[in-house]
Amino acid sequence: xxxxxxxxxxxxxxxxxxxxxxxxxxxxxxxxxxxxxxxxxxxxxxxxxxxxxxxxxxxxxxxxxxxxxxxxxxxxxxxxxxxxxxxxxxxxxxxxxxxxxxxxxxxxxxxxxxxxxxxxxxxxxxxxxxxxxxxxxxxxxxxxxxxxxxxxxxxxxxxxxxxxxxxxxxxxxxxxxxxxxxxxxxxxxxxxxxxxxxxxxxxxxxxxxxxxxxxxxxxxxxxxxxxxxxxxxxxxxxxxxxxxxxxxxxxxxxxxxxxxxxxxxxxxxxxxxxxxxxxxxxxxxxxxxxxxxxxxxxxxxxxxxxxxxxxxxxxxxxxxxxxxxxxxxxxxxxxxxxxxxxxxxxxxxxxxxxxxxxxxxxxxxxxxxxxxxxxxxxxxxxxxxxxxxxxxxxxxxxxxxxxxxxxxxxxxxxxxxxxxxxxxxxxxxxxxxxxxxxxxxxxxxxxxxxxxxxxxxxxxxxxxxxxxxxxxxxxxxxxxxx
Numbered sequence: 001x002x003x004x005x006x007x008x009x010x011x012x013x014x015x016x017x018x019x020x021x022x023x024x025x026x027x028x029x030x031x032x033x034x035x036x037x038x039x040x041x042x043x044x045x046x047x048x049x050x051x052x053x054x055x056x057x058x059x060x061x062x063x064x065x066x067x068x069x070x071x072x073x074x075x076x077x078x079x080x081x082x083x084x085x086x087x088x089x090x091x092x093x094x095x096x097x098x099x100x101x102x103x104x105x106x107x108x109x110x111x112x113x114x115x116x117x118x119x120x121x122x123x124x125x126x127x128x129x130x131x132x133x134x135x136x137x138x139x140x141x142x143x144x145x146x147x148x149x150x151x152x153x154x155x156x157x158x159x160x161x162x163x164x165x166x167x168x169x170x171x172x173x174x175x176x177x178x179x180x181x182x183x184x185x186x187x188x189x190x191x192x193x194x195x196x197x198x199x200x201x202x203x204x205x206x207x208x209x210x211x212x213x214x215x216x217x218x219x220x221x222x223x224x225x226x227x228x229x230x231x232x233x234x235x236x237x238x239x240x241x242x243x244x245x246x247x248x249x250x251x252x253x254x255x256x257x258x259x260x261x262x263x264x265x266x267x268x269x270x271x272x273x274x275x276x277x278x279x280x281x282x283x284x285x286x287x288x289x290x291x292x293x294x295x296x297x298x299x300x301x302x303x304x305x306x307x308x309x310x311x312x313x314x315x316x317x318x319x320x321x322x323x324x325x326x327x328x329x330x331x332x333x334x335x336x337x338x339x340x341x342x343x344x345x346x347x348x349x350x351x352x353x354x355x356x357x358x359x360x361x362x363x364x365x366x367x368x369x370x371x372x373x374x375x376x377x378x379x380x381x382x383x384x385x386x387x388x389x390x391x392x393x394x395x396x397x398x399x400x401x402x403x404x405x406x407x408x409x410x411x412x413x414x415x416x417x418x419x420x421x422x423x424x425x426x427x428x429x430x431x432x433x434x435x436x437x438x439x440x441x442x443x444x445x446x447x448x449x450x451x452x453x454x455x456x457x458x459x460x461x462x463x464x465x466x467x468x469x470x471x472x473x474x475x476x477x478x479x480x481x482x
Contacts, residue, residue: 007241008206009234010214011163011199015176016154017186018130018194019062024151025129026053026096026281031153033192037135037146045151047092052280055080059153060103062185063127064286064294066155067104069183069301070122074291075101079283080127083273089132089145097128099275109159109179111171120172121160130154149193155185161200161211166230173197173223182301182327190221199229202247203237212237213247217254217261228259236261305330313343323350328365332372339376342383349375353393357401369404377408385468391417419468429467430475433458444480452476 024031027044044051067074081099104125111120132150136143157176163169177195180186188195197220202212215237217229233252240247252261277283300308302324309320324330329350336346354368354375361367378396381387386409387396399411412418433455434441444451459472 006206007203007238009164009201009203009230010161010211011165011169011201011230012161013157013159013163013169013172014198014200015157015173016130016196016198017066017157017180017188019059019153019155019185020187021056021058021062021153023056025056025059025127025153026151029151031149033194035148037144037148040148041150045091045147053096053278055281055284056153059127060284060286061294061297062153062183063103063125063155064291065183065298066157066180066185067107067125068291068295069179069298070104070107070109070125070157072104072107072122072125074286075103075105076286076291077101077283078103078286080278080281081275082278083128083275085273087131088143089134089147089150091132091147091150095129095131096278096281098126102126109172109175111168111175113165113167113171115167120162120168123158123160125155125157128154128156161202166227166234169199169230170223170227173226177223178302178325178327182299184299190223193221196221197226199226199233201230201233201237203234203241212241213249215247215250215252215261217252218264220254225254225256228256229254229261232260302327302330309343313337315343315347319344319347319351323347326364332365332368335372336375336379339373340379342379345379345383346375349379353397370400371404374400374404374408381408381412385419385470387412387417387419388469416464416466419466427475429459429462430455430472430479432462434476434479441480452480 018031021031023029024045027042029042029045030040032040044053064074078098078101080096082094083097083099084094086093102124104122107122107125108119109122110117130149130152132145132147134143134145138144159172163172177188177190180195181188186195190196199217199220200214201217202214204210204212215233217233220226220229232254237247248266250263251265252263254261305324306317306320309315309323310317315323323333333346333350336349337343340346354365358364358368378392378400381396382389382392391412395415396408396412396417399415400406400408403411437455437458440451440454444455455476456469456472459467459476460469
């Protein structure tokens, strides 16, 4: 649209990532997802008088690890603050967060889109506790409150207003979710709410230095929904400006059915949360040794794995990139490669039969019944000309999925998949084919070399698929020379 080209969209994201710890940020209550409401609570979670919080060391380590991976500056002198506001699912009447001393400052996250590669700058990463959950549809007259989630450790990753489109928003969220999974600091599960984002968006005339009035879309729980929200708001705000309408600072939410956003409240001024240092939690200082102890736990990230796969194993960039999109797949692939030297074949299995089966089953690699050694055994059978590649992928793989304890070679024998590679056995079959198709043989000798595939196919039929294609080719070529 012509009017859209006059404007540019300015987007900042606030991503909340629940940290993968066993317990809450300030007490020992479990944070396991899916428990019965209000079964993972204690007097500390419920803010009973006289209770005192205690910091979770693992949560602090996870926050530092995320900051280091994002090239942030780690703030060594930290404290937690009380962010005061009332909501039914916040039992204390305030949220413990960080204000003037976020644990990580600055940094960036690289993204790639059709427009090219660039870094999205971060403003901060800070720690805070999650609130509980209000349940509005369990009772027609009352709202239920589940405090299981209250106190779950979070990091909030806040960008600068650097993003400019729905594509960049989706690319950033994809990269960030991949990063938290690689680091093991968050499971990145948007459906369960452990990774969710708020979008701050405004529109201004292209080249204008002044930011437009922003709106905030809250609690987007999928990358697709974030994309929809940005696309809709870009068009809505542009249309309002074109018509001369006033854009109000609002908090909005997305109707996932219609793909449209709607206002839930106007927000003319910044909220006054009356931050002050939490008197029950002492300041905490991070030593260089502690930060370094976290740094050495950072695993090899995707971009480094891509480089290594291409350099050491000669994988095409496409293969390396797709395999490493998911750390579970990359780890499984590497486990297969520990049992075979044919890394390209391992990549083909990962991107072919295995990926197809996972998509059909709607599961991750944890649901695959076959161990990496079994996939390597399939590769060895094909490489050793024991079975054909098609038999391995279409028949033996399917059999082993149902019978994962079977030995692949024994299973191939029982299924009659072992190839016949003896010249003594295949020679008579080759002779039969050449005799039956003597006219085609004459055409072949006159130059129609493509007929060789016909002869191979006929030998395969007579052998019921057991003829080794390589040996068959060799025998045919020798006999066709005479």
